[in-house]
Amino acid sequence: GAGVSQSPSNKVTEKGKDVxxxxxxxxxxxxxxWYRQSLGQGLEFLIYFQGNSAPDKSGLPSDRFSAExxxxxxxxxxxxRTQQEDSxxxxxxxxxxxxxxxxxxxxxxxxxxxxL
Amino acid sequence: xxxxxxHPSTLxxxxxxxxxxxxxxxxxASNYFPWYKQELGKGPQLIIDIRSNVGExxxxxxxxxxxxxxxxxxxHxxETQPEDSxxxxxxxxxLNSGYSTLTFGKGTMxxxxx
Numbered sequence: 001g002a003g004v005s006q007s008p009s010n011k012v013t014e015k016g017k018d019v020x021x022x023x024x025x026x027x028x029x030x031x032x033x034w035y036r037q038s039l040g041q042g043l044e045f046l047i048y049f050q051g052n053s054a055p056d057k058s059g060l061p062s063d064r065f066s067a068e069x070x071x072x073x074x075x076x077x078x079x080x081r082t083q084q085e086d087s088x089x090x091x092x093x094x095x096x097x098x099x100x101x102x103x104x105x106x107x108x109x110x111x112x113x114x115x116l
Numbered sequence: 117x118x119x120x121x122x123h124p125s126t127l128x129x130x131x132x133x134x135x136x137x138x139x140x141x142x143x144x145a146s147n148y149f150p151w152y153k154q155e156l157g158k159g160p161q162l163i164i165d166i167r168s169n170v171g172e173x174x175x176x177x178x179x180x181x182x183x184x185x186x187x188x189x190x191x192h193x194x195e196t197q198p199e200d201s202x203x204x205x206x207x208x209x210x211l212n213s214g215y216s217t218l219t220f221g222k223g224t225m226x227x228x229x230x
Contacts, residue, residue: 004159033217035220040222040223041222041223042120042122042205042220042221042222042223043160043205043218043220045217045218045219048217056217091159091160093159103148103211104150104162104165105150105162105218106162107152107159107160107161108159109157109158109159110158110159
């Protein structure tokens with residue numbers, strides 16, 4: 001079956017513009033995560049959605065970042081008034097609940113964002 | 117919150133040699149420790165994971181060991197091959213908290229030379 005897909009694969013924008021990044025999780029996965037990966041760095045947690053519960057937004061770096069998940073499936077990460085330091089690869093992952101918690105996270109290929 | 121340290125940041129080995137990557141974590145509540153492999157231009161992919169009720173797990177050429185007392189875990193790759201070249205990330209999570217937000221290490225770039 002299809003894995004996690006993300007679009008666009010690459011996005012170049014000018015400083016100050018808004019961008020929207022899209023994630024289509026694996027069908028049936030109730031948990032969805034957004035991470036940011038800067039050059040040479042690990043994966044920085046941004047936000048987590050689980051079913052109908054309120055999202056965990058504790059990783060969002062500023063109020064310019066927001067995310068939605070409509071209908072428990074597709075998610076959109078929005079960055080307003082982009083800054084050069086927002087340049088990174090944004091990764092989305094999804095997982096299903098097994099046993100006592102959510103297990104393997106399946107990652108999409110990421111969106112490479114470049115802010116000029 | 118959880119903090120995961122990973123070493124080394126880069127590792128070069130000859131084909132056929134073994135490679136070891138080590139991670140430490142800070143939160144004693146963590147009980148799930150996956151390892152991900154990321155190839156260029158792709159998202160990370162799970163290669164092996166271990167839970168705190170076991171000390172070692174093996175899958176063909178890959179093994180992971182866990183020392184809960186010392187709060188460290190390691191990835192061992194034997195008989196390395198050029199296709200093992202990639203960035204490897206360790207992570208830690210507390211599954212019994214109801215959900216598993218993973219805290220990742222900064223990654224190890226493994227280069228296997230033919």
